[in-house]
Structure formats: C-alpha cells, structure tokens
Amino acid sequence: MPESLSTKGSPSTLLAVLLALLVLSVMVVVLLPVWLIQPFKPQSSGALAWSFWLRRWSPMFTIGALLAGGVLAGVLWQGVRSPWRKALIACALFPLVLSVWASRQNHFEWMFAPLPNSSFERAVRTDFVSPSDLVLGIKVKEDAVAFPVRQVAYHHLVQDDAGGVPIVATF
Amino acid sequence: MKGRVLHFHLAGINNQNFLMQDEETGSWWQQVSGLAILGPLKGDSLTRVFHDEVTFARWRKENPGGRVLRPAADSAWKTFSANWEEETAHLPVRVNGPADGALAERAVIVGVVVAGHAKAYPVAALQRQSPIMDRLGGRxxxxxxxxxxxxxxAFDATQNGATLEFFQAADSGSGSMRDATTGSVWDFSGVAVGGPLRGQRLTRLYVLKDYWFDWKIYHPETAVYLLGPR
Structure with a gap:
C-alpha cells in the first residue's frame, strides 16, 4: 500500500481531492451570503435570492458535508502513516465543523442589537427620554406606545403587543 | 399574518434597508414595505401600524396614559453615539436604485401616498414653508x-365636502394652522381648537420620514415637491 496522497491515480488521491472540494464548498456556502449582503454595498435581487437560498439550506448542507467529510477522512486516515498527513486530514475536518456552527449564526444580530424582550415605563413616570428627543408613536385601540428613536436606531427591531395586536417596530 | 403570530429577526440588508426573517417560516421581509420578498410567504404583506414621529414632549402631551420603551439594561447601548443621526448622514449611499438628481441621495424627505400616487416632500422645504398645500392622487x-x-x-384638506385653504397660525402654537374659509384654528393633531369648526377633526394621512435614495427605490414613480424660488 503506497503511503501517499499525491500518487496519481491512487484511490486515496481521489478521496483527498473530494475532501478538499467538500471543504471548499462549505466555505463558499457559508461565506458567499456574507459577501453578497454587505451593509454599504448595493444588492441585486438575484444576489438576495442566492443569499436567501444559501442561508436557508446551509445548516442542512454543512451537516451533510461534515458527515461525508468524516467518512472520507476516516478512510484516508487508515491509508496513511505519516503524522503530517494525519494532521492534514484532521485539519480538513476543522472548517467542516466550523461551518456547521457558522451556518447557524446570524451575524446581523451580532452587528446590531435587536430587542426581543421589550419592557415599558408609564409615560408620566418616564425620566430617561428628554422632551426634545424624537419618538415613534403608535396607537392601537387605546394603547399608545412610544419608541424613542435613539433606542430603535440602536436596536433596529423591537417586538411588542400593542392593544392586543402583536407588532414589530423596526427602524 | 393569516392568524399566525410571526417572530422577527434581522436577516440582512437590501440596498441599505433591513431585511427581517420570521422564525416560523424563514421568509425574508423588507423592512420599509412590510412585504415578504423571498421564502414561503413571498408576496404577502404585513399590516402597517400607523406611526408618527414627534418629540417626546408632544407625544406625552397627546398620550398622557401611554407607555414608553425602556432602554436595555445591558447598556452597550449607552455607548451608542448620541450623534448617531449626524454620523448616519455621512455614511455612504451605494445602492442599486434609480439614478435621479432631483435631490441629494441622503436628503430627508416626508413621503406621502394617496390613491397609489407617491410624492416626496423634502424636509428642507417644509422647514422653510409650512403648511404646504398640494394636490396628490386627486385630493x-x-x-x-x-x-x-x-x-x-399630513391631512386631507377637505372637510365637510369643502376644500379648506390653510395658513400658518404659529401664534396659536407650534404646528397650528388657520383655514382661510372659516377662520378656524387647527392644532398639530388636526383638531379645530377655535372658530366655527371647533371640535372637528381632519383626516390624517400616513407619512414616512425617509431618505430620498430609499424612498425612490420603493416608489419608483414618485413625484418630488420643489419649492419655487423666492
């Protein structure tokens, strides 16, 4: 058994190439939407559709890639004796694991700070907003709610129930 | 949405307007329009809640029984610059939108839509001349x-079947108007507080304060109000 990943034509070369392609594909799947949706770059509707599709399927795809990569790595591992080659195989698994995690992260919620659990103060007791500050006011039935603009400009997204109607306030 | 409550997250940015994703279906929603643009609910629209952007002093006067969003306790937010508005004004605009030299891309406008007709009123124009009377969508x-x-x-100027012509009545308070037809005084909430029409209320129109670059993406047919030279 030739202990080699680079001998042309050997089955282990094919497996190594497949493993490398797998690593490349998860990186594309996870990083492409991040690259397409940059805050101060224009987006085309095609780029958005691609991003949506990749974000939607990447959690499943990366799990599949990790399982397949694990099998490939296991087979390759048994074929090599050099510790360097074993280290290389182990290294290939690292981006696969990382992508499973990354595909489940929402980096927009790291950059910005949405407020899912909002709390409120009665208007007459509010001392944290100055009279000249702007607020977004809504009124649903008799329930009047003010969202200070500075706060929504920071959170961008606040959920609430107003007058019994679930609403999302966004800025 | 169709009897189901959706919970939203930030999911991305489309030409400098946020995209939201709902937990329930994973659809992507455009912030400014409330329209689902991708995913299972594509084509559906959230119901818009009428909002109003005013100073806290005015809001509290008009809604003494209301409630106010409390600042987050964790308070990374306190370090959020008090100058955010000025700093935002200097952020670059790079969008896939119609090129239009009518106004500066980051000019702040007040957008109104009547019967499908959109028009942008630059804040700078309203700061120079208020009230502004105009025809839009047949009203x-x-x-x-x-x-x-x-x-x-913004209000519909027609009351009891007659179109009223409004003038500034700043001596009666900020945002007050007097109509030339009856001489009644109307406060900023559109209620006649003096004169023959006292107690009547004008019909409010929904306005959106927005950047020009954003408004024209979502209202490609929009007109622009330009103040004549004076």
Whole structure:
C-alpha cells in the first residue's frame, strides 16, 4: 500500500481531492451570503435570492458535508502513516465543523442589537427620554406606545403587543 | 399574518434597508414595505401600524396614559453615539436604485401616498414653508411642520365636502394652522381648537420620514415637491 496522497491515480488521491472540494464548498456556502449582503454595498435581487437560498439550506448542507467529510477522512486516515498527513486530514475536518456552527449564526444580530424582550415605563413616570428627543408613536385601540428613536436606531427591531395586536417596530 | 403570530429577526440588508426573517417560516421581509420578498410567504404583506414621529414632549402631551420603551439594561447601548443621526448622514449611499438628481441621495424627505400616487416632500422645504398645500392622487392635502422642524404630519384638506385653504397660525402654537374659509384654528393633531369648526377633526394621512435614495427605490414613480424660488 503506497503511503501517499499525491500518487496519481491512487484511490486515496481521489478521496483527498473530494475532501478538499467538500471543504471548499462549505466555505463558499457559508461565506458567499456574507459577501453578497454587505451593509454599504448595493444588492441585486438575484444576489438576495442566492443569499436567501444559501442561508436557508446551509445548516442542512454543512451537516451533510461534515458527515461525508468524516467518512472520507476516516478512510484516508487508515491509508496513511505519516503524522503530517494525519494532521492534514484532521485539519480538513476543522472548517467542516466550523461551518456547521457558522451556518447557524446570524451575524446581523451580532452587528446590531435587536430587542426581543421589550419592557415599558408609564409615560408620566418616564425620566430617561428628554422632551426634545424624537419618538415613534403608535396607537392601537387605546394603547399608545412610544419608541424613542435613539433606542430603535440602536436596536433596529423591537417586538411588542400593542392593544392586543402583536407588532414589530423596526427602524 | 393569516392568524399566525410571526417572530422577527434581522436577516440582512437590501440596498441599505433591513431585511427581517420570521422564525416560523424563514421568509425574508423588507423592512420599509412590510412585504415578504423571498421564502414561503413571498408576496404577502404585513399590516402597517400607523406611526408618527414627534418629540417626546408632544407625544406625552397627546398620550398622557401611554407607555414608553425602556432602554436595555445591558447598556452597550449607552455607548451608542448620541450623534448617531449626524454620523448616519455621512455614511455612504451605494445602492442599486434609480439614478435621479432631483435631490441629494441622503436628503430627508416626508413621503406621502394617496390613491397609489407617491410624492416626496423634502424636509428642507417644509422647514422653510409650512403648511404646504398640494394636490396628490386627486385630493387636496396639507403638510405641516412642528417641533422646530422635526415633526411632520399630513391631512386631507377637505372637510365637510369643502376644500379648506390653510395658513400658518404659529401664534396659536407650534404646528397650528388657520383655514382661510372659516377662520378656524387647527392644532398639530388636526383638531379645530377655535372658530366655527371647533371640535372637528381632519383626516390624517400616513407619512414616512425617509431618505430620498430609499424612498425612490420603493416608489419608483414618485413625484418630488420643489419649492419655487423666492
């Protein structure tokens, strides 16, 4: 058994190439939407559709890639004796694991700070907003709610129930 | 949405307007329009809640029984610059939108839509002239500024079948108007507080304060109100 990943034509070369392609594909799947949706770059509707599709399927795809990569790595591992080659195989698994995690992260919620659990103060007791500050006011039935603009400009997204109607306030 | 409550997250940015994703279906929603643009609910629209951007002093006066969003306790937010608005004004605009030299890309406008007809009224124009009377979508409307040029409201100028012509009545309070037809005085909430029509209320129109670059993406047919030279 030739202990080699680079001998042309050997089955282990094919497996190594497949493993490398797998690593490349998860990186594309996870990083492409991040690259397409940059805050101060224009987006085309095609780029958005691609991003949506990749974000939607990447959690499943990366799990599949990790399982397949694990099998490939296991087979390759048994074929090599050099510790360097074993280290290389182990290294290939690292981006696969990382992508499973990354595909489940929402980096927009790291950059910005949405407020899912909002709390409120009665208007007459509010001392944290100055009279000249702007607020977004809504009124649903008799329930009047003010969202200070500075706060929504920071959170961008606040959920609430107003007058019994679930609403999302966004800025 | 169709009897189901959706919970939203930030999911991305489309030409400098946020995209939201709902937990329940994973659809992507455009922030400014409330329209689902991708995913299972594509084509559906959220119901818009009428909102109003005014100073806290005015809001509290009009809604003494209301409630106010409390700042987050964790308070990374306190370090959030008090100058955010000025700093945002300097952020670059790079969008896939119609090129239009009518206004600066980051000019702040007050957008109104009547019967499908959209029009942008530059805040700078309303700060120079208020009220502004105009025809839009077959109606006569009036836009008025208050709170030192920071709050804007729009009303249908037709009351009891007659179109009223409005003039500034600043001596009666910020944002107040007087109509030439009856001489009644109307406050910033559109209620006649003096004169023959006292107690009547004008029909409010929804206004959106927005950047010009954003408004024209979502209202490609929009007209622009330009103040004549004077």
């Amino acid at each position: 006569t409307i009036v836009l008025v500024e208050s709170d030192s040029g920071r709050a804007f409201r």
